[in-house]
Amino acid sequence: MERLTNSLRVRLTSVVLVIHAALVPLLYLGVSAIVEDGYAELFVNPLRSNSRLIADELEAADAQEFPRYAGALLDSVVLSGQVVFAEITDGAQTLHSSLSSVSPGRARGDDFEFADHGDQVYYISHRVKRGTRWVVLRLGFDEGPTLERIAAAKRRVLAAVLAFTAASIAVAIWLSAVIARPMVRLQEAAKRVAGGDVHTELQMHSSIREVRELNHHLERMRQELVGTNDRLESEIRGREASEQKRLDLERRLLHRERIASIGTLAGGVAHEFNNILTPILLYSQIALDDTAPDGALARDLTRIVAAAHRARSLVNRILTFSREMHSQEPAVFSLRPTVEEALALMRAIVPANIEVDFDASEDGTAVQGDPSLVHQVVINLCTNAYQAMRRTGGRLSVKLRGIDNPGDGQINPGSYALLEVGDTGHGMEQAVILHIFEPFFTTRDVGEGTGLGLSVVHGIVTSMGGSITVESAVGQGTTFRVYLPAAAAQVCERSGALG
Amino acid sequence: MRRALLLTLLLVLCTQGVAGTQAVVLVVPADSNVVDLEPVTVRKLFLGLPVLVNGVPLHPFRNRSDAQLDPIFLQQIVAMSQSAYDRQILIGVNRQGWLRPVELTTRARVLATLYSDPNAVTFMWLRDVERNPKVRVIRVLWSD
């Protein structure tokens, strides 16, 4: 900026200086010449007339009187002031005024121009006819006062020219500053834009049209820049978002695959195990039937049968999870009665310090599938919630409603029935949330939980074409949301009539 | 400009000084009935005022064939500076209806005028007319 100010100012100022250097001497010389000519004219004109008049007077003078008259005339001429030399000569003799301050006998031609010969005296000689002979009247006028006046006038001219020069140089410097200022401000603004501050409007109020236009163009460039910047930014944001989405999907896919592979493994084991259980149950039952009911053997066999039953139910749960469980033919049904039935069961179980809320809307809550599986889902979710609040008490709230295109980024667009199970329990840490849907993952003590509850829920929801999400904060509570694809409306009504 | 001219004139005069004195004289044609003219009359004539001799108006011609004649004309005849003379002539011509003295720019034209106009009055270097029988010198205006 400093450099620009300097260069622009220096340039303008030096241009002015150069112009002055060229013009001022000319101006001074011109004005001086005019002044000099004027003074010379003022000097020369009257004394030419005066000398002519004196010569005429001499010519007309009476012959007898002449010598005395001529002497008196010369003296009076000298006494008039301007004349410093006066003589009359006829070649033979010379009459010279005794009052002349210049010594006589100076042979010098006439001065036709002011200040000729450099002797500060302007000589004029007139030839005067006296009868048959000629006399020459010679007068010298003092140029000194006029020369002084000319010198003084020249000094004044010089002073005026110098004052004018100084003033115009000052004006030039000031003007160049005035011209440079908007340029400097524009440059600062451009620098600001270059430095990244593109959002401040360029506002230059200048009376100089070119500066205003420049500002206008710069402002347009800035606006374009801002537009481009915004476009780029939103593009980048969009890419980041889609990248995030992609990563999310990938993670969920991976998670699903892992759960599915575990499920397949577990299903295979369970199947084999079921095959082994069947003869155990069958034969221990037969043995029990053949045994006296009150004996110790009967008691042992009863325990074996009970244990085998428990084992079978466990196997069934694993099979449900791995979707190999035999379910009923899928039918369209409304979720509400199923959920209400499950909740009635839960109300009987939970202690008084836990409040159970149910809020349901009928619309859009019809789904296709097996109601008993949904029942299982509700029981599992509610059991977990109740267990999370067992010590502290709290509120278990269950909500049911239809929803179109849930905003949740993890769910595909479409119509869903949403089942929400929330509690105010201890919640989960992120590390726990990552694993809850895996079979056999549990945080409970040995013997208290199998870790199959949520994996079964996951299996059921997935088999129905839905999704499940979880939201949890430690110490505040957990909410599970189950999205099941809504069945078509007419089917829903039919099933409601049958229901 | 005028000064430069005068300086050259002075130089010329200095080198020619040996050749003798110079003089400017008032001249009329040889057959003119003008005998002599007072300086005041000459001045009037060249300022454009009508001057009659024996009832006949004289015709003034300003000789400008030589630049050195101008300062002598101004100083000795009209006793004015050039600008004052110009002013005076303008006033006379416009207000009084006087005639501007005709200006002749070559020596040949000056002589031709003298030969053809018996009422002509003009001035010349003495050396140009000394031995000319058709021209009569009536007065020395200036001599060096």
Ligand SMILES: Nc1ncnc2c1ncn2[C@@H]1O[C@H](COP(=O)(O)OP(=O)(O)OP(=O)(O)O)[C@@H](O)[C@H]1O
């Ligand atoms: N509502 C909840 N609040 C807090 N933690 C929960 C909640 N639901 C599930 N969990 C956590 O998720 C784990 C897995 O739950 P899941 O239902 O699969 O198994 P479990 O309840 O431990 O065993 P099971 O259900 O077989 O008795 C639980 O051990 C618990 O730590």
Ligand SMILES: [Mg+2]
């Ligand atoms: Mg559980």
